Amino acid sequence: MKLVGDRDLIGRTVADAMPEIPRQGFTALLDHVWETKEAFHGESLPVLIERPDAQEPDLRYVDFIHQPIKNNRDEVMGIYVQGIDITERKSFENKLHILAHESAHRVKNILAMVNAIVTLTLRSQKDKESAIAAVSARLQAISAAQTTLLDGGTSLQSDLESLIKNALAVAVDTFGNITISGPKTNISEKAGLPLALIFHELMTNAIKYGALLKSTGKISITWFKDDDDMIHIHWSEIGTVNSAPPEKKGFGSALIQRGLSFDKRNKVDVNYNEQGVSCVIQLAAAL
Structure with missing residues (x-):
């Protein structure tokens, strides 16, 4: 009817x-x-x-x-x-199609991340035993991060700094050239999972194409909250090998741009310049 x-x-x-x-x-x-x-x-x-x-x-x-x-x-x-x-069936099929693309994209990103982290870890270790231990620890960290993202965000912290450090833990431990600083700031529960996915995507892109591809690259993440209860987060990459914008936007770009679209006040702006890649996130603060 x-x-x-x-x-x-x-x-x-x-x-x-x-x-x-x-x-x-x-x-x-x-x-x-x-x-x-x-x-x-x-x-x-x-x-x-x-x-x-x-x-x-x-x-x-x-x-x-x-x-x-x-x-x-x-x-x-x-x-x-x-x-x-068949509207409901059509909607379900579309969701399955999106889920399939998301799953394929995430698998590719994980494999690229594992390859980069294992390669760098093996180069930095002096002997076989320490290399095995370091690789094992970092693979476990990657696994833990994926579990956190897949459990629906129930274990994601409401504190912004904790969320960022958790999302970037593997990269911080492996590369060491990432700085995270800002005042204590709480985020809404609804923003936790999409924000963690955005940082995970930015980190993966930095490993595959950006500042983390070379030892000279650096990443800085800072934030502040203004008088209108809007959180401004700045992701800045310096020393990017190739800072040109991608010729074709893929699923990852869509994830970054649309992840926080549940609130019209939220905005995500990604720029490519001579210094490197920058991402500015404007997020409504937790009430």
């Missing part, structure tokens, strides 16, 4: 009961079935449904069957019409 709502359909034409339907070409489809005597099957067709109590039309997705009803002389006497609202 989500398609028609509480409209009275009995004894009325489609054009009279639902005038928005002919405007979208569906009546023409019926005419085509009548004229050609051939059935029509349509999958996932978008249909805009107008509601009396809504300013904007409701977008639904429908599987249609238009089957001509013929007599024994092969004349069309009517058309059997069936429409199945």
Whole structure:
């Protein structure tokens, strides 16, 4: 009933009961079935449904069957019409598609991070035993960080400094050229997980392409809260090997840009300049 709502359909034409339907070409489809005597099957067709109590039309997705009803002389006497609202299924499929892309992206990032960290760790150790111990410790740290991100954020700290240090723990321990400083600041529970994912993404990009790719690179993370209870976080990379913006924005860029979009006051701005990559995050403070 989500398609028609509480409209009275009995004894009325489609054009009279639902005038928005002919405007979208569906009546023409019926005419085509009548004229050609051939059935029509349509999958996932978008249909805009107008509601009396809504300013904007409701977008639904429908599987249609238009089957001509013929007599024994092969004349069309009517058309059997069936429409199945698959909007919820379509939404679920879209979410699965996004989840698949996110999973593939995260796996690639983890492998790139493991490769960079293991390589640097092996170079910095003097003997086999210490190298094995250091690599094992850092792999465990990576595993712990992934568990934190995947548990829905329940173990993420509300303190901004603790959250940043937890998200960047592996990089701080491995590279050592990362500074984190700012006043004690609490963040909302809702912002915890997306903010941790953003820092994790920035860290991974720095390892793969940015300041952490070379020993001369540095990263500085600072923040402050203004009089309007807005938190301003600055991520600055210096000594980036390639600070040119990517030719094509991938899933990671979308994650950084949209992660905090649940509040219209939140903003994320990523810049690429001669000094390196910088990211400025504007975040509504916890109440």
